[in-house]
Amino acid sequence: MSDILILNGRVVDPASGVDAARDVLLRDGRVAAVELPGALKGVAAAETIDAAGMVVAPGFVDVHVHLREPGQTYKETIASGTAAAAAGGFTTVVAMPNTVPVNDSVARLEWMLDAARESVVKLFAMPAATVGSMGGELTDFAALRKAGAVGFTDDGKPVLEDHVMRAALVVAARLGVPVSQHAEDTRLTGGCSMNAGPVAFRLGLRGMTVEAEARIVERDIRLLREIEKAEGLRPHLHVQHVSTARAISLIREARAQGLHVTCEVAPHHFTLTDEAIGDYDTHAKMNPPLRAEADRVAMIAGLMDGTVDCIATDHAPHAAHEKEQEFERAPNGITGLETALGLALRVLHKGQGMPLTRVMQLMSAAPAAIVSLEGRGALTVGSFADVVVFDAAAEWVYDVAKTRSKSRNSPFGGAGMLGRVMATVGEGRVVYRG
Numbered sequence: 001m002s003d004i005l006i007l008n009g010r011v012v013d014p015a016s017g018v019d020a021a022r023d024v025l026l027r028d029g030r031v032a033a034v035e036l037p038g039a040l041k042g043v044a045a046a047e048t049i050d051a052a053g054m055v056v057a058p059g060f061v062d063v064h065v066h067l068r069e070p071g072q073t074y075k076e077t078i079a080s081g082t083a084a085a086a087a088g089g090f091t092t093v094v095a096m097p098n099t100v101p102v103n104d105s106v107a108r109l110e111w112m113l114d115a116a117r118e119s120v121v122k123l124f125a126m127p128a129a130t131v132g133s134m135g136g137e138l139t140d141f142a143a144l145r146k147a148g149a150v151g152f153t154d155d156g157k158p159v160l161e162d163h164v165m166r167a168a169l170v171v172a173a174r175l176g177v178p179v180s181q182h183a184e185d186t187r188l189t190g191g192c193s194m195n196a197g198p199v200a201f202r203l204g205l206r207g208m209t210v211e212a213e214a215r216i217v218e219r220d221i222r223l224l225r226e227i228e229k230a231e232g233l234r235p236h237l238h239v240q241h242v243s244t245a246r247a248i249s250l251i252r253e254a255r256a257q258g259l260h261v262t263c264e265v266a267p268h269h270f271t272l273t274d275e276a277i278g279d280y281d282t283h284a285k286m287n288p289p290l291r292a293e294a295d296r297v298a299m300i301a302g303l304m305d306g307t308v309d310c311i312a313t314d315h316a317p318h319a320a321h322e323k324e325q326e327f328e329r330a331p332n333g334i335t336g337l338e339t340a341l342g343l344a345l346r347v348l349h350k351g352q353g354m355p356l357t358r359v360m361q362l363m364s365a366a367p368a369a370i371v372s373l374e375g376r377g378a379l380t381v382g383s384f385a386d387v388v389v390f391d392a393a394a395e396w397v398y399d400v401a402k403t404r405s406k407s408r409n410s411p412f413g414g415a416g417m418l419g420r421v422m423a424t425v426g427e428g429r430v431v432y433r434g
C-alpha cells in the first residue's frame, strides 16, 4: 500500500471540528498527517491528488444497504454494489440480512464478509434478529457479534411480537450493539403499495397509514423504557428509514427523555413525496413509501435539529423486468448510493442552508457512531485512510445508465445533483476516480 498525498483541499471533518484548508497524508492505510497547506512539501508519495477547489472529507458510512448476495446476484453483487458505493463517496457500508438465504448464522455472515466476495469498500453486516427473519426465535447474537455483526435487524420485516423485540433489545444491549427496526405494523399494511392519502385515492391504490409506522416506533420506545427500569440496561433502538412526521416527533420525545434511540432518513424521503409516483411509476415505489409534503418537511426539520442522526440510502437494487410490472406487483426499493451526496447537498445544503459540516456529519461521523465503528467516519491521525474528495459546487445530472450498480431502478435518472465525487480512497487505496 503506497502513500497518497491529498493537497490544496478544504478539509471538512466534523469529528475533529476542522473546516479549513489542509493537506492530508495517507500512509499504510491510515491517516498519517493533516497539516496546514504546504507543511507536507517534500514528502514523497506514490500518488498525489490535487484537491484544489474541492472538499476533502471522511469517506461516507451507510448503515443501510442491500447487496443481494447471496441469492439474487442478477440484481446486485457485493462487488457491484460496493463499486456503486465507492462512486458515491462511501467507504463503509452495512449490509442488510434479507439475502437468499437470510443472513442469520455465523457461517453465512462469514461468507458474506469474506475477501473472496471482492468488496470494493469496507463491508460490515447486520445479521437477522430472528431465525430466517420470521419474527420468532432470536438468532445467536453473541456468536454473530463475535463474528463481526454490528447490530441486528429483520429489515424489510418488523419484529412484531413484543416479547421477541424485548428479548432482542436486552441481548443486544448486553453486547453493546443496536437493534435496527423497520417500523411497519404489517397487520395494518396488508395489500398496500404506497402512502395513504389523496394520491393513493386518485390512483385507486391501497395506502399505508402513518399509524403503521408510528405504532411500532411507539411500542419499541415503550420497551426501551420498560427494559431500563426492570433490567438496569440501556438498550439501543435504531429506527430505520423514518418516513413520517409522527414517527419523528415520537423519536424526538423519547430522546428528550434520555432513551437511547437513534434514527436514519433516506435521501428520497427528504427529496420526494408520493406525487412522484405520477402515473404508476414503479421507480417511486419503496417501503416505507414516499409520503406527503408535511412528512418530507418533517424529515428536513429532524435532520436540521439533530433528531435524525444520519442519512442512510436503503440502496435496494432490482432488475428491470421486476420493476416493469403493474405497480402493486412491483418490488419495493430504489438504488441510492450514487445519488445520496448530490441530493443531500442540493436539498439540505443549498435548499435549506444546512452547513456542509452538518451534512458531512450525517454521512460519516454519526452513522459510524451508531454502529460503533472504531477509526471510521473521521479524518484524524490514526484513523483508517477512508476519504472522499468532491466538488461541492458541481451541478450535474444523474445518468442512471452509467451506474456501477447492476440495477437501474432509480427515480433520480435525469435529476439535478449538487456535488460530484472526484475521488474515493478506502483504507489507503483509490477505489474510485471521477
Ligand SMILES: [Zn+2]
Binding pocket: 155, 156, 157, 182, 240, 241, 287, 288
Ligand atoms: Zn426497511
